[in-house]
Amino acid sequence: MLRYVVKRLLLMIPVIVGISFILFVIMDLTPGDPARSLLGEYARQEDVDALREEWGLNDPFAVRYGRYLASAIRGDFGKSYRTNIPVVQEIISRYPATMKVATLAILFAMAIGIPVGIISAVKQYSLVDFGSMATALLFTSVPPFWLGLMLILIFSLMLRLLPSVGTDSWKSFIMPAAALAAAQMATMTRMTRSTMLEVIRQDYIRTAKAKGASQRYVVLKHALRNALLPVVTVVGIGFGNLLGGSLIIENVFGISGLGTLMVNAVKSKDSPMLIASVMFAALVGGLVNLAVDVLYTYIDPRVRSQYVKG
Amino acid sequence: MTEQATVNPSNPVKKRSQLKAIWFRYRKNKLAMFGLALFLSLVLVAASSGLFLDYDTQVIEQRMRERLQPPSSEHWFGTDQYGRDVFARVVWGTRISLFVGVFTVTIALTVGTLFGALAGYYGGTVDNVLMRIMDIFLAMPGTILAVAIVGALGPGLVNVLLAMAIARIPQFARIVRSAIISIRGQEFIEAAKACGTRDGRIIMRHILPNAIGPIVVQVTLHMATTILGVAGLSFIGLGIEAPTPEWGSMLSEAKEWMRYHPYLMVFPGVAIILSVLSLNLIGDGLRDALDPRMKN
Amino acid sequence: MEERLLEIKDLHVEYVTDEARVFAVNGLDLTVNRGETVGLVGETGAGKTTTALSVMRLLPDLVGRITRGSIILDGIDITRATEADMRLIRGEAVSMIFQDPMTSLNPVMTIGEQIAEVLHLHEKYDTKEEVEHRVDEILRLVGLPPERKGEYPHQFSGGMKQRVVIAIALACEPKLLLADEPTTALDVTIQAQVLQMVRELKEKLNTAMLLITHDLGVVAQTCDRVGIMYAGEIVELGTAEQIFQKDERHHPYTVGLFGSIPDLTRKTRRLSPIEGLMPDPTDLPPGCRFHTRCPHRMPVCEVESPRPSYNGGHLIRCHIWDDRRCSQ
DSSP: HHHHHHHHHHHHHHHHHHHHHHHHHHHHSSSHHHHHHHHHTTTHHHHHHHHHHHHHTTTTTHHHHHHHHHHTTTTTTOOOOOOSBHHHHHHHHHHHHHHHHHHHHHHHHHHHHHHHHHHHHTTTTSSHHHHHHHHHHHHHHHHHHHHHHIIIIIIISSSSOOSSSOOSSSSGGHHHHHHHHHHHHHHHHHHHHHHHHHHHTSHHHHHHHHTTTHHHIIIIIIHHHHHHHHHHHHHHHHHHHHOOOOOOHHHHOOOOOOHHHHHHHHHOOOOHHEEEHHHHHHHHHHHHHOOOHHHHHOHHHHHHHHHHOO | OOTSSOOOOOOTTTTHHHHHHHHHHHHHHHHHHHHHHHHHHHHHHHHHHHHOOOOIISSSSOOOHHHHHHHHOOSSBBBOTTTTBBHHHHHHHHHHHHHHHHHHHHHHHHHHHHHHHHHHOOOOHHHHHHHHHHHHHSSSSSHHHHHHHHHHHHHHHHHHHHHHHHHHHHHHHHHHHHHHHHHHHHHHHHHHHHHHOHHHHIIIIIHHHHHHHHHHHHHHHHOOOOOOOOHHHHHSSSSTTTTTHHHHHHHHHHTTTEEEEEHHHHHHHHHHHHHHHHHHHHHHHHHHOOOOOOOO | OOOEEEEEEEHHHHHSSSSSSEEEEEEEEEEEETTTTTEOOOOTTSSSSHHHHHTTOOOOOOEEEEEEEEEEEEEEEEOOOOOHHHHBBBTTEEEOSSSSSSHHSSSTTTTHHHHHHHHHHTOOSSSHHHHHHHHHHHHTTTOOOOOGSOOOGGGHHHHHHHHHHHHHHHEEEEESSEEEEEETSSSSSHHHHHHHHHHHHHHHHHHHHEEESSHHHHHHHHHHHHEEEEEEEEEEEEEEHHOOOSSOOHHHHHHHHHTTTOOTTTSSSSSSOOSSSSTTTOOOOOOSSTTTTOOTOGGGGGOOOOOOEEEEEEEEGGGOOHHHHOOO
């Protein structure tokens, strides 16, 4: 098991390096001069040239990328062109906001999506089922930012219950998390329902009923754990995405998290910042993925024995 | 129900009868039919809007004296901060969103199918190299990749469309690849090979038609997410720019006025929801119709 | 001694789906006495499994339902019992061995947990130790080493899984065991072993058994009485001797069934399977259900449903053997 985890971690390295290369190329193709944009339109050309020299922007592509990789291996991901602060430091200071929103959103989504999915499956074709499926369908079709704006309209502007922007109190995180949770919740409800329906029809569920177990017992003790695998997958993918930072929701609610950092980096051609933050998002996503795979082995003994063998 | 009489499946060799069977199952699904009707009416709106709307005078021309009027019989959806008729802009926006949705997915599908087919059919090193590259793209948050590409290409409708397409290629490549791998090993492919059929022909004539089901479903669902994605990018000012009446950028402008003129936010939002909903319904309906086993 | 344990009277079961209404069981009468083994034989789709599921009242939700008749088990009418009563009955008074051992066990629970569960549900023992002790005992009874109770179903072979399924079914020593083709999914060599074990356990625990099968060999070895089922009805019912006696009166369908298995004592060039297929259960023929395939079809068979005729406890439902008709 440990060997498997180490192997997976090592496999993440080429992906991260690949990301740095692709983004390096894209940023290289992006028009504009970061030195000029930092110093301003009316700065002296000599100053701009000096800064370009300092950042090594005049070297050929291969040299610049090689230098970047070499220092990245030593743990130095450079300083932001825009703020001159080491990018790692910047990410660390911005990340808690993104993490709070993401965690709250996934908790919202799970707390509602999974139970509703179970109830929908158990009471298939009932009013509850139709209602929750219709809601889920609607939530997959609503743009999260529009939902966010509507929440602001209702809860901030009309009811004055929640702050519309910022990250000052825990209240600030409710609306962005809810806006992000809607789509995740819809996916979870639908996934839970369809896997539960499949599991409920399995022979071993009939065996459990034949033992004299109640419907509730059979659903909670036998069906749920068997239906959990695909649900955990969906939760994992969703959480991984959310932890990568939402560019748009962070913009709507004025949260300066990872998403905002990335957008600003693109806008100001701040390559070190962009590359480091995307690599970070990918790393977090990969770790969540790995955690989900490890979790599988606790849920399903068949998966566990595969790892023991190989 | 183990003892129900089994009906011999009629041989689904004929392509046309298979399509008929899919359509028959699709037609019975009321929600899916609703989605299809909704989508077709949106297409109709998009196609005909050019006939009764003049872009320069009715969609983008600013009339400051008529600004910020609430919905009325003259302006069904009201007017925005520049006095433009919101109804005309929302209607014109249908053209843009459907155009972007269709072409983004077409490009991503074409390139993705090419990569996926090569990787899936040849396997081995080709597969390894191609899919590792795709993995790198898939590991990045999709929106930021599109944003970075837009940054490199510059703003504008076509560039946004290209950026969205590039960001989606890996996903199609992966779907096509797995569909092909599941078909590659089957006997009729071996038979075609034994007859000396060229690889390209085997892929185009034998493998892809059989892999089409899951791909079609993904196409509709990706069109839905593309429309959502473009609206999102335009909303934060990195997509299609004003004065083009893209729904997301309309919402971005409306945001400033939401406290006193909330109707400005309602109509473009509903337009996005309807178009995305119609595609989601079609996608779900197709999935059920293609694979009746999966229907719950 | 002839005390009735299970009495099914005029049972009708239907499956209703969007597309069709399936008449799965159509007026079935059957009794099983205490300690007795009754075989239920017929082709796939004859309604055998449906009958057993009706006794458990485990017909698929929303789709299957009992439309008429009664099932009296040990004095209780199953068709009218509440769901709470049924929970007490299932696993305790009657249990079922399902066809496919590969899918009948929960893949994420150890086999020990799955056996212990039925004991917990029926509150058989007070302490955990007693339950564990009983689990070991049952595992030994079905020929599995108790040390393996901590393992999961996928770690066992098909035959061993079926032993686990049987262990679950017998854990509470039920009065009636419904065995639905318990050996069909197993290798031939394993089949004999499992069958032998079921027979021995049944004797030991004095359990009555309703054995569902389409294997006449199994019936001959195991059953006291045999019912032949066709299109949801019992067409012939008698002791094993009566059914297997070649020169007795038989239903033409029974004759056909026997014709479709090879007879090693005679030199026959080819087998004579029954021609045609089971009638479509959504659209059953009028009159005798078997008339569409019957070699001895008479005009009356197409219009009138045959009444059962008895001959020393040997029931046949066929116009040919209807004495009242002959004497007219």
